[in-house]
Amino acid sequence: MSYRPSIAQLQVASKNEKDGLYEFTMKLVDGTQCRVFYSKAPDWKMTAISRLQKTPCPVCRKDFICKCMDQWSGDLHQQMIEDEWMQKALAE
Ligand SMILES: [Zn+2]
Secondary structure (H helix, E strand, O other): OOOOOOEEEEEEEEEEOOOOEEEEEEEEOOOOEEEEEEEEOOOEEEEEEEEOOOOOOOOOOOOOOOOHHHHHHHHHHHHHHHOOHHHHHHHO
16 A cells, blocks of 8 residues: 555644643645544644545545544654644644
8 A cells, every 4th residue: 555644734623722632624735634633631642533524535535434544643643743733733
């Protein structure tokens, strides 16, 4: 499998700073959009990721719910941390 997602854009969908809970809308360079949930206590931890059903899945091509993005959660989390996507999104 050669697909490897790369984050293009991140926006805060909702946040509860008191409890350290964050929901982001993530756009990948191939146009795929995902919803990611994070907790921060104090380190960022991805708790869930799901693809928004606006575009077909880049892996299995389904346009309904699938679990493909789960396998990239570690990879995407690493990009989130290394490129400081949450800090940038929260600063907007
Ligand atoms: Zn899929």
